[in-house]
Amino acid sequence: MKRKRKNRSKTRLTLYERIKRKILTTLKRLIFLFLIGCIGIILLLIFHKDDTIKLNDTEIKLYIDSADKISKGKLQVNWKYLAAIDYVRYKKDISKSTDVSIQELGQTFLENTSKENKYKLLNLEDGLKKLSFTDSEKEKAYKYVEQLDSIGLVPNNLRKDSSSRKFIDELSPKAIELYNNYGILPSITISQAILESNWGKSDLSVQANNLFGIKADNSWKGKKVTMTTSEYYNSVIKDNFRSYSTKSESLDDYGKFILNNKRYKENGVFNSSQYIDQAQSMENAGYSTKQDETGNNIYADLLIDIIKENNLQLIDSKVQSQS
Template sequence: MRKRKKNIRRTIITIMLLCFSLLIGVEIYFGYAEKYKDINLEQLNTKLYIQAADKASIGKLQVNWQYMAAIDGVRYKNNFSNVTDESLIELANMFLEENSTSIKLKNSKYKLVELDDVLKKLSFSKSQKEKVYHYIDNLKYTGTQKDNLNDNSKQEFIKGIYPQAADIYDKYGVLPSLTISQAILESGWGKSDLSVKAHNLYGIKADSSWKGNKIKMNTSEYYNKKIKDEFRVYGSNEESIKDYGEFLKNNKRYNKSGVFAATQYLEQAKAIEKAGYSTVENDKGEEIYAELLTEIIQEQNLQLLDYECEMNYFKNNQ
């Protein structure tokens, strides 16, 4: 009888331990699931974050909108309806501060603040920080549209140009977002006749200063109007990108229009349009070149490459 009671007691203890272990397991599972729950893309207004980041960046340096969205996803528990215009601008400004050091980027008075430093200012816990990084990973294929950046051929085109675009920025101050967006727009992602036959990614014409080979092609100069003109021929896309940087630098009108003084892509796109790089117009006769470039930059997150270049500058010169 005593032995039987002992067995019953042992069974009860075993069951209790199993139940306790199960409860702990369930708690860990749901804690993990909550911790790594994806960002709420359905409610996230990416354009709002892009606009807020750009508003803070104009005249300064480029703020990363994805960092902002990931932070708000955590602090508002994925409820983006709690976000206000004021909270967005306040958050964007946390990524910028006046630069009192001798390390200046293109004579800017500002420097970028690293993500971890912003999270520290916000007193985020370790689990909150981990969730921020998880949310950033969720956004890797999202620009102005959700999950629109998973076209491998387009991403490969961007990656192929980026190293040289970064060099152009270091040498001349033309932002990577502009170098890449102009190549996309002018060459149709490297598929236009001019880019295929002549490696001319930027539609640069063979003016009197050009001593190399030429090719005659049709071009759209105004709305619904095409003309034939001579364009520069290059031996490779790399030659085309290099000449693009030199073309802008050697033509005084680009300096005069403020291309090299601009520190943010919206300003630089307007300056390139003002200098007359393209005369493309809409059906109302309005110049739309800067608008077309801006759409590409925001859709493809090219401004984040500007951020990357600028941040790398500070890291490499500490």
């Protein structure tokens, strides 16, 4: 009897050791797999770094302002092209960019074609060729430009699903048509529509499809509505305004209105190839009487701010590079 008990004890001890070994083996495997996983993550971080272009608000403003400086009196250089190129050539260290270096880069996209200082605006592909970018560098530049699609001073307005972006996209084709027909920059047309109609939400816009606040004077033979409007800084008056069946009609009439009123030609609207100059010409021609509380005219500044905030100047750049 004693002998049998001894054998059973040995059997129990052997079973315990086997279970213990299995547990230890499983733990070793888990630890090994965990270490392999950690090494894999580290290698992934080393060899596959984040390749997304990142610009803060100060950097965005720098590129916009620098592009505008080199474009003034010429044609509109695309600030996103310049940012993407710098991100490639400075290997993502955008802190190396300065106002001077950005303007020098912007000059790459402007070719003087005549003694009269007429310019040709290059597209991105031609600009990259001029900079002797390799195929790999070109691919990165294009990728960064695409990533910058919804980036700007007011990014919420630039999202494809935003009401602001939809309003801009709705007006853009007709605005480009007006530029091709009359020389009014798309950025000016769209910014005036935004300002005058409050993004198409004003009573005048909703009730009469009047996006530009054009009044119904004695020369107007179409429909009209009477609405309350503001003059100068804080004066409020009632006046008659033109009424249209569609927004497209409003845009067409706006183009003819600017073309047929000689004060716009006299103030250089049609000689302006860049939005800052044309906005000021619109103000000088008396399109609006908007003033601040000290009596200073502010219409041009309002248009310029809207254009910068919504990247409307890039529409100008696109059509000018195709001309």
